[in-house]
Amino acid sequence: MSQLTSRDHMAMNALLNSPSAAAGGEARGKARLLLVDDEPRLLHSLAGLLKEFNYDLATAAGGNEAMAQLSASHFDLVLLDLHMPDAGGNEVMDFIAARRIDTNVIVVSGETSIDAAIGALKRGAYGYLRKPYKPEELLNTVSNALQKRALEADNRAIAWRLECSERLYRYLVDSSPDIIYTIDPDGCFTYVNDRAQQLLGFRREELIGQHYSVLVHDDDLERARYVFNERRTGDRASRNVELRLKCRHMNDSKRVFQNTLLTISFNSTAMYSFDAQQNRKEFFGTYGIARDITDRKQAEMQLSHQAYHDILTDLPNRTLFRDRLDLAIIHAQRNKAGLAVMFVDLDHFKFVNDTLGHLKGDELLQKVTARFKEVLRRGDTLARLGGDEFTLLLPDLRDRQDAALVADKFLRCLEQPFELDRQEVHVSASIGIAIYPEDGETIDDLLRHADIAMYQVKGAGKNGHSFYHSSMQEASYQRIALEHSLRHAIERGELEMYYQPQVDARSGAIIGAEGLMRWNHPERGLLTAGEFLPFAEESGLMLPISDWMIGAVCRDLHEWNATGCEPARISINLSPQYLERGDFVRKLDQALQHYDIDASQIEVEITENICIRNPEHAIEQLNQLCELGVSVAIDDFGTGYSSLAYLHRFPISTIKIDQSFINEIQRDNGHYPVVLAVISIARGLDFNVIAEGVETECQSRYLAQAGCSMMQGYLFHKPMTRSELARTMGRKVPRVA
Numbered sequence: 001m002s003q004l005t006s007r008d009h010m011a012m013n014a015l016l017n018s019p020s021a022a023a024g025g026e027a028r029g030k031a032r033l034l035l036v037d038d039e040p041r042l043l044h045s046l047a048g049l050l051k052e053f054n055y056d057l058a059t060a061a062g063g064n065e066a067m068a069q070l071s072a073s074h075f076d077l078v079l080l081d082l083h084m085p086d087a088g089g090n091e092v093m094d095f096i097a098a099r100r101i102d103t104n105v106i107v108v109s110g111e112t113s114i115d116a117a118i119g120a121l122k123r124g125a126y127g128y129l130r131k132p133y134k135p136e137e138l139l140n141t142v143s144n145a146l147q148k149r150a151l152e153a154d155n156r157a158i159a160w161r162l163e164c165s166e167r168l169y170r171y172l173v174d175s176s177p178d179i180i181y182t183i184d185p186d187g188c189f190t191y192v193n194d195r196a197q198q199l200l201g202f203r204r205e206e207l208i209g210q211h212y213s214v215l216v217h218d219d220d221l222e223r224a225r226y227v228f229n230e231r232r233t234g235d236r237a238s239r240n241v242e243l244r245l246k247c248r249h250m251n252d253s254k255r256v257f258q259n260t261l262l263t264i265s266f267n268s269t270a271m272y273s274f275d276a277q278q279n280r281k282e283f284f285g286t287y288g289i290a291r292d293i294t295d296r297k298q299a300e301m302q303l304s305h306q307a308y309h310d311i312l313t314d315l316p317n318r319t320l321f322r323d324r325l326d327l328a329i330i331h332a333q334r335n336k337a338g339l340a341v342m343f344v345d346l347d348h349f350k351f352v353n354d355t356l357g358h359l360k361g362d363e364l365l366q367k368v369t370a371r372f373k374e375v376l377r378r379g380d381t382l383a384r385l386g387g388d389e390f391t392l393l394l395p396d397l398r399d400r401q402d403a404a405l406v407a408d409k410f411l412r413c414l415e416q417p418f419e420l421d422r423q424e425v426h427v428s429a430s431i432g433i434a435i436y437p438e439d440g441e442t443i444d445d446l447l448r449h450a451d452i453a454m455y456q457v458k459g460a461g462k463n464g465h466s467f468y469h470s471s472m473q474e475a476s477y478q479r480i481a482l483e484h485s486l487r488h489a490i491e492r493g494e495l496e497m498y499y500q501p502q503v504d505a506r507s508g509a510i511i512g513a514e515g516l517m518r519w520n521h522p523e524r525g526l527l528t529a530g531e532f533l534p535f536a537e538e539s540g541l542m543l544p545i546s547d548w549m550i551g552a553v554c555r556d557l558h559e560w561n562a563t564g565c566e567p568a569r570i571s572i573n574l575s576p577q578y579l580e581r582g583d584f585v586r587k588l589d590q591a592l593q594h595y596d597i598d599a600s601q602i603e604v605e606i607t608e609n610i611c612i613r614n615p616e617h618a619i620e621q622l623n624q625l626c627e628l629g630v631s632v633a634i635d636d637f638g639t640g641y642s643s644l645a646y647l648h649r650f651p652i653s654t655i656k657i658d659q660s661f662i663n664e665i666q667r668d669n670g671h672y673p674v675v676l677a678v679i680s681i682a683r684g685l686d687f688n689v690i691a692e693g694v695e696t697e698c699q700s701r702y703l704a705q706a707g708c709s710m711m712q713g714y715l716f717h718k719p720m721t722r723s724e725l726a727r728t729m730g731r732k733v734p735r736v737a
């Protein structure tokens with residue numbers, strides 16, 4: 001922005017605030033005349049002569065009085081005698097000059113020498129009249145002097161206006177946010193405003209006289225020719241033409257200088273002068289305004305990038321992938337070539353997300369992406385569809401084995417663990433492959449079939465790849481149908497709670513039972529929780545299902561309480577999704593009150609992972625449970641990221657040893673350190689300990705000897721219906737290990 005001087009301010013204020021001046025010429029009043037002569041008779045006759053006219057007259061009888069009056073008020077014209085006894089006319093004129101008094105002087109003197117006249121004119125007198133003067137000569141001289149004075153005043157006003165106007169426009173042009181320039185017919189700059197330097201880094205003097213092409217990016221020169229040679233005016237002239245201009249690269253902190261190219265939008269128009277002699281217009285250059293639109297262009301580019309890319313990994317998104325696949329199919333059709341589409345789904349990603357939190361989950365996805373990218377060739381497209389799902393397009397496939405090789409490389413690159421939060425995290429992937437044209441000729445078919453093949457890998461134990469085969473279709477339909485019918489299972493009353501007794505192995509007495517959900521599937525029969533709850537977790541059905549489960553367990557407890565054959569305590573499993581929601585304590589409390597159940601009859605089983613993900617939140621929730629009187633057990637202990645540092649802060653009463661550790665117990669005299677360690681941790685922290693999945697007498701004996709007598713497993717009881725449990729409780733058959 002150019003600096004405004006105080007003179008500029010004055011000029012602009014005058015221009016903007018003086019409408020009369022703008023109209024050209026100030027309104028004038030009567031001319032004021034001062035008549036100076038020491039001879040009263042002459043003074044009187046002079047006044048008499050001028051009185052007839054519309055002048056405002058004042059008289060002075062000597063030089064001193066004249067100077068006093070000139071100091072006190074303004075006069076347009078002084079009619080001045082030269083010889084006066086106190087102060088002569090020359091002295092008065094010197095006084096006028098020294099004080100820069102704005103007035104004109106006509107000397108009216110009896111002095112006849114030419115030197116006197118020359119002296120007076122040199123001092124600035126407008127005229128010199130000799131006494132005795134002819135009246136008309138005097139009147140003419142006075143009138144002419146006043147006219148000339150008025151003309152001079154008008155000229156000064158016009159010049160001042162012009163100066164003001166020029167300053168205003170120069171200021172406006174220089175402080176414009178746009179570059180303003182003029183160019184001569186040869187394409188050389190004749191003017192650029194200050195903004196050019198700010199934006200492009202070139203000083204005005206460096207650009208004036210230079211051809212415009214020094215500034216224009218080489219690729220834009222063709223378009224620039226029209227803009228900088230614009231011969232049209234008005235609506236037909238160039239509007240909003242975008243060109244990239246070179247900037248001088250300077251280490252200036254200002255943003256504009258850090259760009260080596262700016263995108264500028266140009267408006268330009270021709271300039272013509274009129275040749276009166278030839279009676280025709282003459283082109284003398286182009287005038288233009290260039291606006292820096294770099295920020296807008298960058299924002300537009302960013303927006304369009306975001307529309308087609310995944311923000312987290314910066315990989316192409318679904319839209320761009322489909323577009324690329326579409327093009328690749330057309331290309332393959334034309335060239336009778338093949339292509340492969342892969343569906344890549346990370347195994348156990350949800351577990352990482354649930355245990356370490358979404359931020360770490362995101363970090364893992366970024367790290368996985370980086371490894372995948374290293375495997376790719378130019379021309380392959382890896383996209384992220386969302387969550388842990390990636391798709392890969394391999395165009396120009398020569399052999400389907402090439403696709404298998406890439407899939408193997410993907411799997412191998414995941415073999416090394418990832419480090420997250422100073423913990424080693426292992427992930428693998430399940431990859432389904434569909435080949436064009438055998439497995440589909442459209443985008444949707446290829447993607448669907450790759451997805452089906454991927455599910456096949458998941459079902460077969462994950463961490464592998466598989467080509468699509470039409471026989472997989474049936475399994476896929478079954479999976480989709482399962483998900484679909486699960487949505488209606490609650491309303492159709494197909495869910496049921498089963499209970500697996502927990503026993504004190506020393507006496508065989510039932511000390512409690514774990515509630516385990518079952519689905520009486522209309523076609524597939526009784527499904528265990530392990531067979532359908534993973535789908536519920538994936539499809540967001542865990543929340544309504546958990547609501548149902550709390551109600552069902554409380555209702556069953558209510559019935560048993562009424563018949564007096566209730567187990568001491570029922571433990572229920574709560575999914576991390578449900579715990580996260582924060583209102584489950586209130587729901588549980590409501591259900592307990594509704595069915596009049598004592599809170600001590602319920603134990604909530606949580607996995608240790610939920611404590612690690614957001615310990616403070618977990619502690620708060622668990623404390624609320626304890627305040628209700630509900631106890632807490634840690635399920636599957638030892639399989640997740642347990643942290644003893646947190647464990648003692650949780651209000652936990654029971655630890656359950658996971659069945660994978662119990663499975664390992666094969667011999668009475670064997671050494672099973674994990675089992676021993678868990679039992680000793682539980683003792684050290686004063687927790688109850690229950691072993692789950694106990695199937696053999698050997699396991700039961702080993703556990704009892706190690707100090708764990710509370711057990712659950714097929715050896716004692718399988719999960720059973722509520723009426724079976726009631727019957728079992730009624731029998732209370734003791735069983736001694």
Ligand SMILES: Nc1nc2c(ncn2[C@@H]2O[C@@H]3COP(=O)(O)O[C@H]4[C@@H](O)[C@H](n5cnc6c(=O)[nH]c(N)nc65)O[C@@H]4COP(=O)(O)O[C@H]3[C@H]2O)c(=O)[nH]1
Pocket residue numbers: 500515516517528529530531533546549573574575605635636659692693694695712713714715719
């Ligand atoms: N091989 C073997 N298995 C045994 C033995 N004893 C019991 N089991 C099975 O092991 C699982 C024990 O439950 P969990 O570890 O809490 O693991 C449960 C629990 O985490 C979850 N789950 C079950 N019911 C519910 C529920 O109502 N709500 C929620 N949120 N999760 C549930 O599903 C998991 C699987 O449940 P299920 O399929 O019912 O499978 C049950 C049970 O049927 C044994 O001696 N040998």
